Amino acid sequence: MNVLILANLFDRFDLTQPVGVSHYLIVGAVLFVCGALCMATKRNALGILMGIELVLNGANLNFIAFGSPYLRSDANTLGLDGQLMSLFVIVLAAAEAAVALAIALNFYNSFSTIDVDRADQLQG
Amino acid sequence: MAEFLTQYIPAWLAYSAAALVHIVLLINLIAVGALFFIWLERKVAGRIQDRLGPTRVGGKFGWLQTLADGLKLITKEDLMPEGADEFLFKIAPYVSFCASFAALMALPFSDSDMPFVAQHLNVGVFFIIAVLGLEVFGVILAGYSSASKWSLFGAMREAAQVVSYEVPLGMCAVVPVLIAGSMDLVYIGDCQAGPVWNWFIFHDPFTFLVFWVYFTCATASVNRAPFDLAEAESELVAGFHTEYSGLRWSFFFMAEYGSMLAVSLLASILFLGGWHGPIPVANWLGLTFDNRPLLGYLGNVLGCVNILAKGVIGVTVMMWVRWTLPRLRIDQVITTCLKYCVPIAAVCFLGATWWQFMWPNGLLLETPVAVYELRENWPEAPAANPPATVAANLQRGAI
Amino acid sequence: MAEAIYWPTVFFWLFAVIACAFAVAVVLCANIVRMAFYLVLSLAATAALFFLAGADFVGAMQLLIYVGGTLVLLIFGVMLTSQDRFVSMKTSREEMSIAILVGACLLAVLVWAAVSVPDWNGLGRAAAEALPLEPTAAPIGMGLLGARVDAPDRSGYLLIFEIISVHLLVVLLGAAYLARAQQKRSSAVG
Numbered sequence: 001m002n003v004l005i006l007a008n009l010f011d012r013f014d015l016t017q018p019v020g021v022s023h024y025l026i027v028g029a030v031l032f033v034c035g036a037l038c039m040a041t042k043r044n045a046l047g048i049l050m051g052i053e054l055v056l057n058g059a060n061l062n063f064i065a066f067g068s069p070y071l072r073s074d075a076n077t078l079g080l081d082g083q084l085m086s087l088f089v090i091v092l093a094a095a096e097a098a099v100a101l102a103i104a105l106n107f108y109n110s111f112s113t114i115d116v117d118r119a120d121q122l123q124g
Numbered sequence: 125m126a127e128f129l130t131q132y133i134p135a136w137l138a139y140s141a142a143a144l145v146h147i148v149l150l151i152n153l154i155a156v157g158a159l160f161f162i163w164l165e166r167k168v169a170g171r172i173q174d175r176l177g178p179t180r181v182g183g184k185f186g187w188l189q190t191l192a193d194g195l196k197l198i199t200k201e202d203l204m205p206e207g208a209d210e211f212l213f214k215i216a217p218y219v220s221f222c223a224s225f226a227a228l229m230a231l232p233f234s235d236s237d238m239p240f241v242a243q244h245l246n247v248g249v250f251f252i253i254a255v256l257g258l259e260v261f262g263v264i265l266a267g268y269s270s271a272s273k274w275s276l277f278g279a280m281r282e283a284a285q286v287v288s289y290e291v292p293l294g295m296c297a298v299v300p301v302l303i304a305g306s307m308d309l310v311y312i313g314d315c316q317a318g319p320v321w322n323w324f325i326f327h328d329p330f331t332f333l334v335f336w337v338y339f340t341c342a343t344a345s346v347n348r349a350p351f352d353l354a355e356a357e358s359e360l361v362a363g364f365h366t367e368y369s370g371l372r373w374s375f376f377f378m379a380e381y382g383s384m385l386a387v388s389l390l391a392s393i394l395f396l397g398g399w400h401g402p403i404p405v406a407n408w409l410g411l412t413f414d415n416r417p418l419l420g421y422l423g424n425v426l427g428c429v430n431i432l433a434k435g436v437i438g439v440t441v442m443m444w445v446r447w448t449l450p451r452l453r454i455d456q457v458i459t460t461c462l463k464y465c466v467p468i469a470a471v472c473f474l475g476a477t478w479w480q481f482m483w484p485n486g487l488l489l490e491t492p493v494a495v496y497e498l499r500e501n502w503p504e505a506p507a508a509n510p511p512a513t514v515a516a517n518l519q520r521g522a523i
Numbered sequence: 524m525a526e527a528i529y530w531p532t533v534f535f536w537l538f539a540v541i542a543c544a545f546a547v548a549v550v551l552c553a554n555i556v557r558m559a560f561y562l563v564l565s566l567a568a569t570a571a572l573f574f575l576a577g578a579d580f581v582g583a584m585q586l587l588i589y590v591g592g593t594l595v596l597l598i599f600g601v602m603l604t605s606q607d608r609f610v611s612m613k614t615s616r617e618e619m620s621i622a623i624l625v626g627a628c629l630l631a632v633l634v635w636a637a638v639s640v641p642d643w644n645g646l647g648r649a650a651a652e653a654l655p656l657e658p659t660a661a662p663i664g665m666g667l668l669g670a671r672v673d674a675p676d677r678s679g680y681l682l683i684f685e686i687i688s689v690h691l692l693v694v695l696l697g698a699a700y701l702a703r704a705q706q707k708r709s710s711a712v713g
Contacts, residue, residue: 015528019535020645022637024576027539029633031569034546037626041614044555046600050562053593054546057569060585068576070654071645080666080673083578083659084680090581090588091687095694097593101600102701114604136530212560246658247583254587257595261563264598268556280602287595307660 021072024065032058045104045116049097056093060086146242150228158381159190165443172447200370207271208367216269217368217375220262224382226255231389232310233431234399234424241310248309249297252390253290256345259383260286266376270367278366281454282347288458289344292465296338299331299476300324300394309390313398320402325395328483330475335395337469339438342387344457346380348442350449351457381439388438389431396434399427529648535575542568553613555605559598566590580660 031054038051065071067082108114133141163178163186170177182188204213230248232241245251260283267279303324304312316322325335344351368376392398452460545565552558566589573582614622637643645651662673669679 013536015532015536017532017648018529018645018651019532021643022640023535023539023645024572025637025643026634027543027572029630029637030543031546031565032633033626033630034543034550036629037550037622040625041550041619041622043614046555046597046604047558049597049600050549050558053562053589053597054549054565057566057589061569061572064573064576064578064581068578069657070577070651072642073646073650079677080659080662080671081677083581083663084666086573086578086581087584087663088683088687090584091691094588094593095691097596098698099694099701101596102698104600105603105702108604136528139530209554209556212556245579247579247660250580250583250587250660254583254591257587257591260591260595261560261598264595264602265560268602276602280599283595283599287592290591 019071021065021068024061024068024071028058028061028065030058031055031061043115043117045107045114046101048116049100049104052100053093053097056089060089063089146229150225150242153228154225154378154382154385157385158378159194161381161384161439161443162190162193162377163187164440168440168443169447172444194374197370197374202372203367203369205271205367209269209271212265212269213367214372216262216266217372217379218262219265220259220379221375221382223255223259223262224379224386226258227252227386228382228389230255230309231386232313232393232398234427235310235314235420240424240428244310245308247307249301249307249312249390249394252309252386253294253297256383256386257286257290259379262376262379266368272367275366284454285347285351285457285461286345288461289341289465292337292461292469293341293345295466295469295473296334296341297390297394299334299473302473302476303327303331303480309393313393313400316397317400318404320397322400323395323397328476328479330472330479331395334469334472334476335391337465337472338391338395339441340460341465341469342391343442343445344461346383346387348380348384348446350445350452352446352451384439384442385435388442389435391438392431392434398434399424399431401427401430529651531575535572538568538571538575541565542572555601556598559594559601562597563590563594566594577656578659580658580663 035051035054035056035058038054039048040051042048042051063078063082063086065082067078067080067086069077069079071077104114107119111118166189167177167186178186178189180186180189181192204210229242230245230251232244232248234240263282263286264279267275267277267282270276300312301307304315306312312324316324320326324331326332542565545561545568548561549558549565552561566585570582570585570590573579573585646654662671665672667680667684669681671677671679
């Protein structure tokens, strides 16, 4: 079963066939993992914010892929629900980025540094 | 064009050839347009300031002045300041130029049977407004990577200005979309077919007001005076492009004139009838597709000349305003946006909605009835496809 | 090639590689302004992927809101907070390697899940080429107003639309309040 899946994986690079949902899911997974790594490793607060944006975009790709009539047979797709959810995610991400940036600016104004490792006043 | 060519050559070659023709035509439009507009600007500036403009190069009117300037720019030394971020410094002019060029890709230049448009998008208005807002990246990158405080100040001011004015610009652009019922620019242009009273600017008084607000916001959004503090020559040396010289600088200017032309063309399609002239000459001469394809093509060419003329008039008005009015301060710019443009645009939007609700067929003269028949056809309720249940999907392994 | 190349697949791979490569570049880069620029390119490639999946309206919205709005905001933030460009805030090598290890495991799990469902492999070429290209702007607009014209047995999105509008208003006020100019406290550093 695992051998079949591996063969399936390498079969995906066929340029004569249309792509499917799994291709979009893989791209979304890469974006998600990069975003999660960004959130985990960056010390600059704005770097963390960029990680959040990448994570949300990975999720958006998933929604769009599941809702696309060109990637799956028609009876199974989410249809416009996928695109509508993706729309709301984009709007909410913009709103959250605005608030996060306001917090980051406040932090910078108070501590003169944007390094989140310095935000340890509540520690210990 | 691509489908036409696929009859003769293989598909990939047909699409590449069609794309190449579109790109070449549009780049020519930007480049020749920039050439012409720089000359026109100097002439207009001269006349407003009671002097002649360039008169020596190329005969009495100085036609070739811009060409001479271009040659000078190409032969300049390519400098880069010492603390500059190399990669971003080099790529900034191209980002600006690409944003300006991409906006022109979705603009149609002629009629609906065979529209002269590089990419016929269903969401044309939306796409153009989105892409015009991307030009600010080139400016920010230029300002940051020049490692100079004048550049950084200029870039930040310009970014704030462009982003603030996108809001009223979007609200103003929605009013013709509301009247036409579609975001497709070809369709919006065609709704204004016929004589001059079919133009959307004369549709109702709110749209008339919205046109002037749109023009103001468009001028602000491409950083033309009186909103040009980004390049405020007397204050910031030269703003965000202080450190750019030679061909890199000329790319910024091609991007600026390209954007001016793009917003003027967009204004003329949304409000001023697009390729349909004040007098329907093409219809009277019989140059439509109902007669013969060749005559229809000639009618389209006439429409293309028409819309370009309107775009040039729009740019000339922008130049006229530049040399007449003094420059605004940054707080005055933001005040104009938030306290004047946004409320007026919002009120006019409500007014236009109310007008459209009361008199959907137009008040002055009849809007062509075809407007309301060309709406997209909703599909029938899919009675044949039973809604897929979770159990059935699990069985098929689809979830 | 026995069959002709299917061009939408080629464009998918082009934009997918751009999106993934620049996302990886965001993780690996140390200079915050370059990170922001790479993020712009990655999100623009994602918008292209949306267009390729048939979501033209959502793709245009991604360009307008995300790339043209959120990222400009981010770059403003970067400009306002990176006074000293040469302060380097790199993570240590050990932390980075642990993070990459965990990330790789997560990626393996997600990829395994993605390829394990046969229905997700894509339509056959004949079926894909037979599908008509439908614009989505008008059905989305009607759906947001409560009338689902594409699938009449599903619910509309009017309530969510209203909630989001109020949410945006609240966020606007909150962000403006949080970021208001205030007295700088004495530069006490933690």
